[in-house]
Amino acid sequence: MKTLAAAVMSFAILASPAALAQEKWPAKTIKLVVPYAPGGYTDLTGRITARFLEKELGQTVVVENKPGAGGIVGTDLVAKSPADGYTFCVCSVGAVSVAPVAQTTQYNPLKDLAPISIVSTIPQTVIVNPKLPIKTIPELIAYAKANPGKLTYGSSGAGGLMHYSVQLFDARTGTKMLHVPFKGGAPATAAVVAGEVDLSFTNMTDALPQMEAGTVRGIAVTSGKRSPFTPDLPTVEETGVKDFSVESWNGIIAPPGTPKPVIERMSAALKKMAEDPEVKEALAKIGATPVFTTPEEYQAAIAKEVAQWTDLLKEIKTTKN
Amino acid sequence: MIESLQLLGHGFAVVLTLDNLMFCLIGALFGTLIGVLPGLGPVATISLLLPATFALEPVGAIIMLSGIYYGAQYGGSTTAILVNIPGESTSVVTAIDGYQMARQGRAGQALAIAAIGSFIAGCIGTLVIAFAGPPLARMAQSFTSPDYFSLMVFGLVSAVVLANGSLFRAVAMIVLGLLFGMIGMDVNTGMPRLTGNFIELSDGVSFVAIALGLFGVAEVICNLEQDISRTVTSSKITNLWPSFAVIRQAMGAILRGTGLGTVMGVLPGGGATMASFSSYALEKKVSRTPSRFGRGAIEGVAGPESANNAAAQTSFIPLLTMGLPTSATMALMVGALTLHGIAPGPNVITRQPDLFWGLVASMFIGNVMLIIINLPMIGLWVRLLRLPYRFLFLLIVIISSIGVYSVSNSVFDIYLMIGFGLLGYLLRKLDAEPAPMLMGFVLGPMIEENFRRSMITGRGDPMVFLERPISLAFLLLSLALLISVALPFIRKRREEIFQDEEA
Known part of the structure; x- marks a missing residue:
């Protein structure tokens, strides 16, 4: 029975590109699975992408929200979807690069996903409650070292990017801060405003309006380069923390085994999208920057991130013991 | 105050354009429709309509999307009353007495009182946004994890008051509910708990699935035992409209519910749900005849329905004054605003006065529209009850399934x-x-x-719950309520024992 199933499957894999070569892709509605709830940052990116792809590919593109477990549910669904070129994931760094290391997922991000291109990136902003006497990263490090275990940081949940980027920061700077998980990034930001926690590494979209109003103090961005939205904020690396770069991305990922012509056509469409002025404007509104990568570059980026988080986890475990 | 009035006047000037009035009406209509359909909630509808608002002016878009949200609160009670199916957590308690009223042929009364209560609550809630928004938001900000914990404990104790029958069974049911609530990802470690390896359960059991199952589907199964050619109401449908006496009877409950809802709506997470539950508990406590509750007491409908509508209105306060969403729907509103290039934050009122005051003004107009839409519909809904059960239960099961599926596009939830x-x-x-x-x-x-969050920030010291005044107050209230519930029960038991001895 198993061999029969295997035979059928391998036949299906062999047959699909041939079948696709005969008909022009896309011949029917394309589905973009967003593994998060509607209205969030990834959802908005997905909708902007869908709108552009509809025009570019001349086919209806629908967005389907499959929220759950910090994006694992939807990403898992896409990893197991038929590789017929009609299901894609608007995936995000959390469920692809962090969760498989921090938690258990049924998919291996390096084998069970076929990345096509990152479409947008957004840095995290280090925000602190303005009552704290902390205005720069060196001051944060000094304060944390002078008061070990006193500083608390909020995150969107255990094992998420907001949690792990602070863990990485702790590991790189030799500080130790107390993790306070919340259910989502917005309540974590609210807790910094209210002073329930001292700081958080928050998505720029959530942080910007609060920083403008002075309810929180932004002191740095976590990305490798400064953000065009906050040109005055230094990167964490600039302030002297070595080997620290964390960025949240959204990208289009296909199920493994998706025919090469489909991936190439999609990649070309996404390349065009990154240059599109309308898309640029729409992404700017949500605080994101359009990006294009080739499938190979994207795959390499994920591999690098997975390695970074795997190393970090090992480091934390050895220092604990 | 005078400045606020001027600004509110400006808000009306923004709304009273043909376009914006139309968006307000569309929002109210859509809201009523999805509110009536069980399971189909504002989150699914707003996310569906979000792309359609891309082309609109931001103010018009937000007016429409908000209308869907508070409009849904009007319709939410309809199925709870008619067929005992609460589509949202806020109408669970409405079903208790509302459905009994429907069975007694008083569905029209219940629906009308729910609509009138919602209208009054909606208007008062909107006034509060206009004149007391920022101070209320600051009050909500002073609530931290220990305070929430104690507030929720108070809610749990109130749940005991909800029960009409045996106290022991009520406590057992609460514990069963708590156990089902344990399913899902562990907050502090992110590890799945009691999920039986179903990845679909990693965020817990869907509320809509559990509510529609326990109430709706169970109701259908129960009715299958009986003659399915019958209809819901055994008695004749009498007085479609509430008499003046009934309205007067309900007015106290409406105002108390509005007060509770207005304050609790500002709190993040379950504010509206807590408001409707505690309103029911409050009505039962203040009533001179608590035995009528569970048997079709109009206050049991009027209080919670007013509470959830007031809460729906004031839940906009943290979003509009601080840029902090308190629920999934409000998070969606943040998304909508952001897409339109408005970053919701503490500066929205001063930087976007058109948006803030326009939205507030539209809420008054929207509430008037909603009551005009809803009152005439009552006759239609009540006629639906004359439908033989063999048609009605099919409708219930089909619509419930669609509703459950629509929450996160998951067949598993069905x-x-x-x-x-x-x-x-x-x-x-x-x-x-x-x-x-x-x-x-x-x-x-x-x-x-x-x-757990309190224990982390309190470094493992349980005193955090007693040190904070808000938290301490709620804990003391819970204790008082617990004693007031337990005392008559103990007395009754003793009477029973004495009776046994005498016999």
């Missing part, structure tokens, strides 16, 4: 609903009430989350 339907049937056979169980289910995860 199976869950069926499973809970069977459980609900079993519980009915055992004379156990589902409302306290749902309360435990809703509050359990929030209690746990806030308890």
Whole structure:
């Protein structure tokens, strides 16, 4: 029975590109699975992408929200979807690069996903409650070292990017801060405003309006380069923390085994999208920057991130013991 | 005050354009429609309509999307009253007395009072946004995890008051609800808990699935035992409209519910749910005849329905004054605003006065529209009850399935609903009430989350719950309520024992 199933499957894999070569892709509605709830940052990116792809590919593109477990549910669904070129994931760094290391997922991000291109990136902003006497990263490090275990940081949940980027920061700077998980990034930001926690590494979209109003103090961005939205904020690396770069991305990922012509056509469409002025404007509104990568570059980026988080986890475990 | 009035006048000038009035009406209509359909909630609808607002002016878009949200609160009570199906957590308690009223042929009265209460609550809630928004937002900000924990404990104790029958069964049902609430990802470690390796359960059991199953599907199964050619109401449908006496009877409950809802709506997470539950508990406590509750007491409909509408209105306060969403729907509003290039934050009122005051003004107009839409519909809804059950139950099951599916596009949730339907049937056979169980289910995860967070920030010292005045007050209130519930029970038991001895 198993061999029969295997035979059928391998036949299906062999047959699909041939079948696709005969008909022009896309011949029917394309589905973009967003593994998060509607209205969030990834959802908005997905909708902007869908709108552009509809025009570019001349086919209806629908967005389907499959929220759950910090994006694992939807990403898992896409990893197991038929590789017929009609299901894609608007995936995000959390469920692809962090969760498989921090938690258990049924998919291996390096084998069970076929990345096509990152479409947008957004840095995290280090925000602190303005009552704290902390205005720069060196001051944060000094304060944390002078008061070990006193500083608390909020995150969107255990094992998420907001949690792990602070863990990485702790590991790189030799500080130790107390993790306070919340259910989502917005309540974590609210807790910094209210002073329930001292700081958080928050998505720029959530942080910007609060920083403008002075309810929180932004002191740095976590990305490798400064953000065009906050040109005055230094990167964490600039302030002297070595080997620290964390960025949240959204990208289009296909199920493994998706025919090469489909991936190439999609990649070309996404390349065009990154240059599109309308898309640029729409992404700017949500605080994101359009990006294009080739499938190979994207795959390499994920591999690098997975390695970074795997190393970090090992480091934390050895220092604990 | 005078400045606010001027600004409000400006807001009306913004709304009173043909376009914006139309968006307000569309929002109210859509809201009513999805509110009536069980399971189909504002989150699914707003996310569906979000792309359609891309081309609109931001103010018009937000007016429409907000209309959907508060409009849904009007319709939410309809199925709870007519067929005992609460589509949202806020209408769970409405079903208790509302459905009994429907069975007695007083569905029209219940629906009318729900609409009138919603209207009054909606208008008062909007006034509060206009004149007391920022101070209320600051009050909500002073609530931290220990305070939430104690508030939720208070809610859980109130759930005992919900029960009409045996106290022991009510407590057992709350515990069962708490247990179902344990399913899902552990807050502090992110590890799945009690999920039986179903990845679909990693965020917990869907509320809509459990509510529609326990109430709706179970109701259908129960009715299958009987002659299916009959209709819901056994008695003749009498007085479609409430008499003046009934309105007067309900008015106190409406105003108390509005007060509770206005304050609790500002709190993040379950504010509206807590408001409707505590309003029911309050009405039962202040009533001179608490025995009428559970048997069709109009206050049991008027209070919670007003509370949830007031809460729906004031839940806009943290979003509009601080840029902090307090629920999934409000998070969606943040998304909508952001897409339109408005970053919701503490500066929205000063930087976007058109948006803020226009939205507030549209809420007054929207509430007037809603009552005009809803009152005439009552006759239609009540006629629906004359539909033979063999048609009605098909409709219920189909619409419930669509609603459950629409929440997160998951077929698994439909199976869950069926499973809970069977459980609900079993519980009915055992004379156990589902409302306290749902309360435990809703509050359990929030209690746990806030308890564990308090223990982290308090460095493991349980005194954090007693050191904070808000938290301490709620704990003392819970204790008082617990004693007031337990005392008559103990006295009754003693009487029973004495009676046994005498006999």
